[in-house]
Amino acid sequence: MSSRVPTIAEVAREAGVSRATVSRVMNGRSTVDPDLASRVREVAAGLNYSPSRVARGLSLGRTQTVGLLVPDLGNPMFQQVLRGANQAATRAGYRILVADSIEEPHREAELAIEARRRCDALILCSPRMPEDELAQVLASTHPVVLVNREPQGTGAPALSVDYAAGIRDLAEHLIGLGHERLLYLAGPASSASNAARVRSLDAVAAQYPHVCLTRADCGSMIDDGYxxxxxVLGSGTTAVLAFNDLVAFGLLGKLNEAGVRVPEDLSVAGFDDIAFAKYATPSLTTMSVPQMDLGRHAWERLHQLLEGEPESPSLHLRPRLVARSSTGPAARRPGGLTTDGDRTPR
Structure with missing residues (x-):
């Protein structure tokens, strides 16, 4: 059996067209007559011909690669965004190159610009850098799409989650269960989504004056929650709103070690609804974010820019409350919790 790879010249000869026509058809250009394009594809299939990715990139002046920058690839939330973008890009003949800033905002600009130099376009997911620096990066990396961040005064397409509405829904869920002492374990100070949550919770506190809503700096990882x-125990709270599910997981683990019952003694809620949330012990109440959809929509908007098509408007997604076993009615017994789970008078 011959292992010789068929060439574009053979396809052109068999189909009775020029190599340029074959190239346009295989690159998905719409300038070729549909009947002629169908004949070319039929001949190519019969010869088992597939265009060289390198040759295709050279003919189009592209690498057929898109960069995706995330603040922490260890976070399942960003893994799902990547998965959605990668699946959509693969169907279009592109590959995704991933860069991880490991929650170091000062490295993001350099990583973004370097990734853009190696790729045809860029997706910036939840960038932590300051607004002025972000504006400079967006201006020097076009075409670029933003995920989980609203551009200020730029024309970059953006996809965002309404974190403010989501955290409000979560707080009101807990208030509806009778909780009047809530604690928010805040995420990274440089996170725009964390800032949106804080502003929203301040509004909730103003709307419900009988509720004591406090905040503590925490982080975004399991160890931070742990x-x-x-x-948490020193705050006298009856319910905790964690920045994300990872923080909630860490807290649940440590509460279990300390003998604190969830939700009988303390309710815990997360944010994102990552795949493991429903398997936690107890299963985690959280706000569900359509993570793969974010990646898929980001690719679609980036592809529009690459192809010179009209841009779709920015997309804003609202999270959905998923109430599970980690939240319940507020404990009515007086006093606070100690590290062994016992109640002590206050």
Missing amino acids: RALDV
């Missing part, structure tokens, strides 16, 4: 036990 280390927050003393802060």
Whole structure:
């Protein structure tokens, strides 16, 4: 059996067209007559011909690669965004090159610009950099799409989650369960979505004056939630809103070690609804974010820019409350919790 790879010249000869026509058809250009394009594709299939990715990139002046920059690839939320973008890009003949800033905002600009130099376009997911720096990066990396961040004064397409509405829905869910002492374990100070949550919770506190809603700096990782036990128990709260599911997982683990019952003694809620949330012990109440959809829509808007098509408007997605076993009615017994789960008078 011959292992020789068929060439574009053979396809052109068999189809009775020029190599340029074959190239246009295989690159998906719409300038070729549909009947002629169908004949070319039929001949190509019969010869088992597929265009060289390198040759195709050279003919189009592209690498057929798109960069995706995330603040922490260890976070399942960003893994799902990547998965959605990668599936959509693959169907269009593109590949995704991933860069991870490991939650170091000062590295993001350099990584974004370097990724754009190596790729045809860029997706910036939840960038932590300041607004002025972000504006400069957007101006020097076009075409670029933003995910989880609203551009200020730029024309970059953006896809965002309404974190303000989501955290409000979560807080009101807990208030509806009778909780009057809530604690928010805040995410990274440089996170725009964290800032949106804080503003929304301030509005909730103003709307419900009988509710004591406090905030503690925490972070975005499991270890951050695990280390927050003393802060949580010392706050006298009956319900915790974690920045994300990972923080909630860490807190749940430490509460279990300390003998604190969830939700009987303390309710815990997360944010994002990552795949493991429903398998936590107890299963985690959270706000569901359509993570793969974010990646898919980001690719669609980026592809429009690459193809010179009219841009779709920016997309804003609202999270959905998923109430599970980690939240319940507020404990009515007086006093606060100690590290062994016992109640003590206050």
